Amino acid sequence: MAGAPSSTLARLTIRILCLLLLALLPADAARVPLSLAPDAGAADALLKLKSGIKDGGGGALASWSPGTSPCNGDGSNWSGVMCDKDVVHGLQLEGLGLSGTLDLGALKSLPSLRTLSFMRNEFAGPMPDVRELSGLRAIFLSGNKFSGVIPDDAFAGMGSLKKVVLSNNNFSGPIPASLADAPRLLELKLNDNRFQGKIPDLKQEELKEVNLANNELEGEIPASLKSIQPDMFAGNTKLCGAPLGAKCEAPPSPSPAPKAAPPTSDKAGTSPSPPALEAAAVSAGTSADGAKPEEAQEPAAGSMSYGVLAAVLGTLAIVGVALVALQRRRKYSTKNFGPTASVRPLEPQPPAKVEASAAHVAAAPGAGGGVEGEERGSRAAGGGKQARKAEQGQGRLTFVRDDRGRFFELQDLLKATAEVLGAANLGVCYRATLTSGHSVVVKRFKEMNRVGREDFEEHMRRLGRLSHPNLLPLVAYYYRKEEKLLIHDYVPNRSLANLLHGEGRGLKKAVVHWNARLKIVKGVARALSYLYDELCMLTVPHGHLKSSNILLDARYEPLLTDYALVPVMNQSHAAQLMVAFKSPERKLFGRSSKKSDVWCLGLLILEILTGRPPAYDPPKAAAAAEPAAQNSNDLVSVVGSTPEGEWLDTVVDPDMRGEEDENKEEMVKLIRIGMACCEANVESRWELKAAIDGIEVLKGKDRGTEEQSFYSSVNDDDELDDVAIN
Structure with a gap:
C-alpha cells in the first residue's frame, strides 16, 4: 500500500509532461512559417x-x-x-x-x-x-x-x-x-x-x-x-x-557591531525574535499565533504533483547541463599547461623527460604546497649545486623583447590554464592564460635540432629585435634539446584562412570586401619586404607564408607568424612541411631561392582574390591524366587557363562580384601581379620589390571605415549556429 501513492504520482507526472509538450508543439509549429x-x-x-x-x-x-x-x-x-x-x-x-x-x-x-x-x-x-x-x-x-x-x-x-x-x-x-x-x-x-x-x-x-x-x-x-x-x-x-x-584597494574593515540588548519579555528569560518564532512555528506545523494552518493539516494532491513535477524537470535540466558540459569538455581541451600533482599532462602522451621537467619546476621554491611542497623541501635540502644542475637539465625561459620586460616566469607558464588551439604541421599550438589574466600563445616544436644551443639562442635574439606592425613579435622562448617553445602574444581574431574559408561545421566564411582584402595584401607585402631587408643573409627569410600563418588583430591588420624558422628547422622536416619548399625550383633543382617566398606571396594573392584554398603539391598522376579531374585548388592552372576577360566572372570570389567597376579594374591588376609572382621559371618570376611596387599603387573605392568591410559577415543562416568574425 505504501507504494501506491508513489506510482499514482509518477503516472500523474508523466501525463502532465505529455500535456505540456502537446501544448508547446502547436506554438512552435505556428512560428515556423513566419521565419x-x-x-x-x-x-x-x-x-x-x-x-x-x-x-x-x-x-x-x-x-x-x-x-x-x-x-x-x-x-x-x-x-x-x-x-x-x-x-x-x-x-x-x-x-x-x-x-x-x-x-x-x-x-x-x-x-x-x-x-x-x-x-x-x-x-x-x-x-x-x-x-x-x-x-x-x-x-x-x-x-x-x-x-x-x-x-x-x-x-x-x-x-x-x-x-x-x-x-x-x-x-x-x-x-x-x-x-x-x-x-x-x-x-x-x-x-x-x-x-x-x-x-x-x-x-x-x-x-x-x-x-x-x-x-x-x-x-x-x-x-x-x-x-x-x-x-x-x-x-x-x-x-x-x-x-x-x-591593485584594488581593500574595502575598509567594518566596525564591530554593538552588542544588541537582550530582548525583553513578560516571562522569565529571553524570547526569540518574531522571524525566528514564525520559522519555529512553521516547522512545527503551526502559525505564529498558534493556529494550525489548513495547508499543514493535509497535503493536497495538486501541490504534491507540482513538487514531483518540479523535481523531474529539475533532474532533466541537470542532465542537460551535464551533457552540454561534457560536449564542451570534449571540444575544448582546457587544462593546466604544466602538470601538477592533481592534473594530468596537457598532451595525451607527452615525453617522459618533459613531464619530469614540469614537475620539477612546479616543485621549485615558491611553487606551492602539498605533495609539491614536500618535494620542494627535499630538493631544497639537496643544496644549491643540485638545484643548479637540475635547472640546466630542465631548460630555461628567455625573453627577447627589450620593450616588454619579464612579465612572467616559467613556473607561471606551467601553472597557466591552457587551451589547445590546433596541431599545426610544425608543432602543437596552445593558448595559455596566466594567473594575471594575460594570455600568450605557446608553440611547441620538436624538429628544431639543426643547430646547437648557442646558434639557436643567437637566432632567437635576432628575431626578438625585429619590429614591424605586420609581424607578430616573438616574446620569449624555452630551450631544451628535446623540444623548444616559442611564445607570442595571443591574437583573438584567428587567421586569414579562417576569415576566407570558415572553419568547421556551422561556421560560415565571412563576406570580405575588396578594400579589406587589399589592405591585408599590402600589410603582408610590407612585412615580407621588411624581413628581406632585415634578414638579407637568409635565402628564404620567411619560408612558411600561407593564409593560416597570417593572424588578424583587432582592426583586422595582418600579422605574419612562423617566419624565419628555416635556419633552425631540421631540413628533412622543413622540406616536407614548409610552403617555400614546395616552390617549382625546389622540386626541379632541390634548392630554394630568394624568390621562393615571392612564389608563396603570389599563391596567397590568388587565394585572397578567388576565395579558394591553394594546393601546394602537384595533383596526383592519375588525376592529372584526366582533364576533367583538374584540381580546382591548383590556382595557377585555374587562373592561367581562364581568359583574362573572364576572370571577374569565373575566377574572382563571388562575394566581390558586386563591387564598383573601379574596384574590379584593381582586382584584375592584382591577379596579374599574383600570376607574375607564381611563374614557374625563376628567371621570369618577378622580384619582390617589383611585386610590392605594383601592389602599393593599387587602391579601392572608399566604403567607409575598415570595420564596415567585415561586418556583413553576420549574414548568417538561421539553420546554422554560425559565428561572425571574432
Whole structure:
C-alpha cells in the first residue's frame, strides 16, 4: 500500500509532461512559417522608418520610394538595404549625414532582419529601442551623437545578439546589465562614451573582443575579462585589477557591531525574535499565533504533483547541463599547461623527460604546497649545486623583447590554464592564460635540432629585435634539446584562412570586401619586404607564408607568424612541411631561392582574390591524366587557363562580384601581379620589390571605415549556429 501513492504520482507526472509538450508543439509549429515566409510589407516598414530620418539634402534615401520593392533577389533596389532571396536581411546606412529619429519599432514586421548599421551619422537623443527586434545579430551605432542612460533591460531577450558597437557617442550611466545575459555575444565596443559604475560580469565564452576604453568606469575588472588586452580599458582612471596591473584597494574593515540588548519579555528569560518564532512555528506545523494552518493539516494532491513535477524537470535540466558540459569538455581541451600533482599532462602522451621537467619546476621554491611542497623541501635540502644542475637539465625561459620586460616566469607558464588551439604541421599550438589574466600563445616544436644551443639562442635574439606592425613579435622562448617553445602574444581574431574559408561545421566564411582584402595584401607585402631587408643573409627569410600563418588583430591588420624558422628547422622536416619548399625550383633543382617566398606571396594573392584554398603539391598522376579531374585548388592552372576577360566572372570570389567597376579594374591588376609572382621559371618570376611596387599603387573605392568591410559577415543562416568574425 505504501507504494501506491508513489506510482499514482509518477503516472500523474508523466501525463502532465505529455500535456505540456502537446501544448508547446502547436506554438512552435505556428512560428515556423513566419521565419520561412518572405517579409510582408517590407517596403511599408522601411518607408515608416524613413519618415523620421533627415538625409541632410544628400538624397541618400532617394531610392526608397513607394510603389517599388526594396529587394531584387539577393540584390537591392534601395540603397543601404541588404537582401537575401527577396527578404530584407539588414540595413547598412553608414556615413551618409543622416539625422532625425530612428523609429526601430517600425521594423518589427521584418522577422528576417539581422543587421542594423547607422555608423558615422548625426543621430542624437537616447538609445533607439532595439529590444523588440529580438532576431538581431548585430547593432552598429558608433560615431553618432546619442546620449543619456541606456535602460538596464535594453538588450533583454535578444538571444541571437552577437555584436554591439556603440563607441564614439555620449552615452552615460551604467553599462546595461542585460548585455551580460546575451548568450551569443562575440564583440562589445562601448569605448569613447561616458559610461560609469562597475563593469558587468560578462561570462560569455565566445566573447573575444571587448573595448571599454575612455569612459568613467570604476572598480575591479571582472575575472571574465582579465584576458582582454589592457589598452581596451585605458582612460578609466578608477579601474583596477588584472589586466591593468593596478591593485584594488581593500574595502575598509567594518566596525564591530554593538552588542544588541537582550530582548525583553513578560516571562522569565529571553524570547526569540518574531522571524525566528514564525520559522519555529512553521516547522512545527503551526502559525505564529498558534493556529494550525489548513495547508499543514493535509497535503493536497495538486501541490504534491507540482513538487514531483518540479523535481523531474529539475533532474532533466541537470542532465542537460551535464551533457552540454561534457560536449564542451570534449571540444575544448582546457587544462593546466604544466602538470601538477592533481592534473594530468596537457598532451595525451607527452615525453617522459618533459613531464619530469614540469614537475620539477612546479616543485621549485615558491611553487606551492602539498605533495609539491614536500618535494620542494627535499630538493631544497639537496643544496644549491643540485638545484643548479637540475635547472640546466630542465631548460630555461628567455625573453627577447627589450620593450616588454619579464612579465612572467616559467613556473607561471606551467601553472597557466591552457587551451589547445590546433596541431599545426610544425608543432602543437596552445593558448595559455596566466594567473594575471594575460594570455600568450605557446608553440611547441620538436624538429628544431639543426643547430646547437648557442646558434639557436643567437637566432632567437635576432628575431626578438625585429619590429614591424605586420609581424607578430616573438616574446620569449624555452630551450631544451628535446623540444623548444616559442611564445607570442595571443591574437583573438584567428587567421586569414579562417576569415576566407570558415572553419568547421556551422561556421560560415565571412563576406570580405575588396578594400579589406587589399589592405591585408599590402600589410603582408610590407612585412615580407621588411624581413628581406632585415634578414638579407637568409635565402628564404620567411619560408612558411600561407593564409593560416597570417593572424588578424583587432582592426583586422595582418600579422605574419612562423617566419624565419628555416635556419633552425631540421631540413628533412622543413622540406616536407614548409610552403617555400614546395616552390617549382625546389622540386626541379632541390634548392630554394630568394624568390621562393615571392612564389608563396603570389599563391596567397590568388587565394585572397578567388576565395579558394591553394594546393601546394602537384595533383596526383592519375588525376592529372584526366582533364576533367583538374584540381580546382591548383590556382595557377585555374587562373592561367581562364581568359583574362573572364576572370571577374569565373575566377574572382563571388562575394566581390558586386563591387564598383573601379574596384574590379584593381582586382584584375592584382591577379596579374599574383600570376607574375607564381611563374614557374625563376628567371621570369618577378622580384619582390617589383611585386610590392605594383601592389602599393593599387587602391579601392572608399566604403567607409575598415570595420564596415567585415561586418556583413553576420549574414548568417538561421539553420546554422554560425559565428561572425571574432
